[in-house]
Amino acid sequence: MNKTRLTTLLLLAGLLMSSAAAQQSTRASTNIEASLINSDPVPLQSGEQGDLSFKIVNNGDKEAQNVEVRLLDNYPFELKPDRQRNYSLGDMVSGQEYQISTSVLVADDAPDGSNNFRVQISYGDFSVTRNIPVEVQSEDIELNVANLKTQPQQLMPDTDNNMMSVDIVNNGEKTAENVVLNLYFPGFFQETSSFSTRQALGNIQPGQIKTAEFNFDINETAPAGSTSINGDLQYSAGDSTSEITDPVSFNLYMEGKPQFQITGVESNLRTGNTGELRLEVKNIGAEQSSSTRIRVLDSSDQPFSYDSSSKYIGTLEPGKTGEAVFEVDTESDAAVKQYLVDFETRGVKSTEVFVEDETVQVDVTNGKTEESGIPVPLLGGLIVLIGAGIYIFRRRKSSSEQDEESE
Template identity: 25%
Template sequence: MKRTLLVVLVVGSLLVSAVPAVALTSNPDLRTVTPEPNLAPGGINEVSFQLLNDPDGPDDDTRTATNVRIKPRDTGRIDVETGELYVSELPDGDPADLSLKLNVPANLASGTYRIPLDLTYEYDNGAGSATERKVTRYVEVRVESGPRFTVVDTNSTATVDGRGTLELTMRNVGDTAARDSTLTLSTSSPDVSLGASESSTRFVSEWERGENRTFTFDAALSDAATAGNYSLSARVDFEKPSGTVGETPSLSVPLEAHPEMTFAVSELRSTLSIGGSDTLSGTITNTGPMTAHNAVVEFNDTPTASAVGGGYAVGSLAPGESAEFSFRVNVAENVDAGPKQFGIRTAFRNGNGDQLRSDVVDIRLQVGANDPGFEIRGVESTLRVGEEGTLEGRIVNARDDRVRHAVVRFEDPGPTVTPIENTVAIGDLDPGEAANFSFDVEVTSSSDAGPRQFDLSVSYRDRDNAARASGAIPTRVPVGPGTAEFDVDPVDGNLSAGSGGEFRVTVTNTREYTVSDLSAKIYTDSPLSTSDDEAFVDELEPGESTTITFQLSAAGGATEKTYPVQMDFQYDDEAGDTIISDTYQVPVDVTTGSGGLPITLLLLVVLLLGGAAGGVFYYRRRE
């Protein structure tokens, strides 16, 4: 009986082992694998992971998971920036490659962290219907020890269409110090530049754990920028104490763009007139967001109007603060009277010391007709060509108010007329009051005699103590013909043909000042000649006369008539300047004699008589 049971068991065993084994079919079992789990604190990290459908047992068949939905959840310290993920089907052995964006705080302690994933999926249960299942899986990540950095604070002074600074404060919140760290700040906006480029760097040799560092960058905003916040990117490359190197993820750095620096102009007062130099005053107000340091209000010069003496310094203006300004503005004579548009702008320095200028503020001003406000009366002149004379007259205040510190100005008269002094101070004038003025004026010898028109003007201070100037006052002045420096008269102007001798001339100084180092010279033409053509006088007072002597001869064949001898003078005037006079002509009368023998005939007779006398003497000695 026992043997029969044993045979049955053995046979049964053999029968079972001879039948092929049937593979088991398992339901889906989802898992995660993270190839690179390391995180860099202080920014956004993108972590790649795989989702696998792989239950226990490598020889088992696994049903395909479909409609897989993955919902990541925050851990409390790490924020997940990625929303829901979806995989249509996940068969056995064919993983899905997915990724998560994780916002990792810079002060996150080193260690391992698990990011929860809420999974929902479906599968065929083998009975012809779908089964839905919900599970939670985790993506494991790791934070290694080392330096980590965070942005603590920023402060910007940059304005639209201007420059400024960005102060960036960062802290090492890691668990070790950093060595040889390089901070790189960069911008991707075309409206923002850092210095002269899109990025700027700073170096720190030792950055201790918990230490704050503040960096200052030059920042500029284009005129196309808008007020508000711009986002810059920062990255720190560093070396750990162990000698290994690392870098932070991109850190977001806010840059506040302040509104453009603007200024308002109000309370304008002006007395501008055509061809005049008048006062423009008003009030400038800083309507921008920052203090304008060392502000200077400038008149925007045009071809028809320009400020005298540059801008008006008003000092520093805080936002909302105002200051008064005043210009003296010259208006051209070719401008029509009426309302005109001009411009005011402000030059200033920002808090970083950069020199900036505001946009031009348009202003509308009334330009009056040319009314100098003064009259010239009683003009008298002793001006002569080639001489120094006097222009005198009276200036009358034709305005309705008193003027103070009035000065009459002789405007540029041209190259042939030169006032010795071009201003005369006449003091204060009440309405209708007049005062005398006088200018010493030199007229060159190249000038023409006749009536000339000169421009006089008056500068003064008005009742508001503002500096003003009238327009040009045309003044008609006669210029007489020039007079000779000297009177020249021959003492004896007769000379016989074929003879010579002294030629004496009386010279009289007709100038109103003493001349010195007077050198006279004569010039002759045939038949006259000279063997001594220069004479010198040490000094000649006004109206004084002296006689100077030359040697003069007339050729024997000269025709009996009057010949000119030319003479000029070189002398020093009262200022010590050396002057060459005009050329004078002195008449010389040449006569041929009455009934006498010509000089050549007389010489021939003398020679013949001498020869005869010599012959007689020789004859007598032979006897």
């Protein structure tokens, strides 16, 4: 019985000694760790540079020989080019630590919160990469286009002195410096000055709004419907000399309207005569014109008078033509030449009246005979008088001859 107890005790003692030896063997190891001491500023700011201090510690109970540390670039951190990257720390006994300080560049789009700065630690045949959590605060510049307005509210073809305003909002957390908005107008927008497509807005702070205004004309070829306006925002950050360019795009709606063009002119005007002036009018716009009329704009220095200064054409659909005929009296002493005559065409869309002016060329020819220089009516009268005289003379001569024969 005593023998059995003794054997059991010996076995238990052996097990305890083996466990203690195993634990002692496990503890006798190296464990090199890296941890942050501090950063400057706290937290680091996106798009800026900052300083890091961290320590390398041997938390094992065994010496680590020939310890080397390499600082790694890892988004969103990049070691400044002039900073040391490799460190040789030599042998590190248990509990020994080294401090390393360096400077890093933080990416512009670094996210908020904890981001890892990485170091590679090597000793003997062993190598490990350690993550050092570092807090970052995002300070992005976020410029947005908002609150687009035009004056007049409805843009139309063939109009002058139009104005467009647009707000630039900084929804980021950092000031945008030297902000410039450039617009690239379509061909039917006409610039009225050097500021028609470029507006310098200066600095825009976080949460601030600045308004850019552009003035322009629109020519008659502008199509109805949605028109895309493209451009870009140029700016820089305070800690960078490089310029940032962001594309912008928005749509304007172009309202259609009736537009008129005189596409044909026929006339037979002669000095001292009444003739016709025939005009063909076309609706080149995108909308129907009702109650369309064309009116001659009388000029006191022109030798014309009209049976009516205005002629009714009626409804003109887009792309359709109508005709107006004026009866014109040309003064007898009018110069034989080409005259410029002004006309006004007006039409109605809903309750709005649209008016356009146009000048046409009208030829006047000579209404007098060139040979005698005597007006035709007077020449005709003279011929009648001469004929009557000859007739009377012959009658009298014949009567006289008959009287002589009878005697």
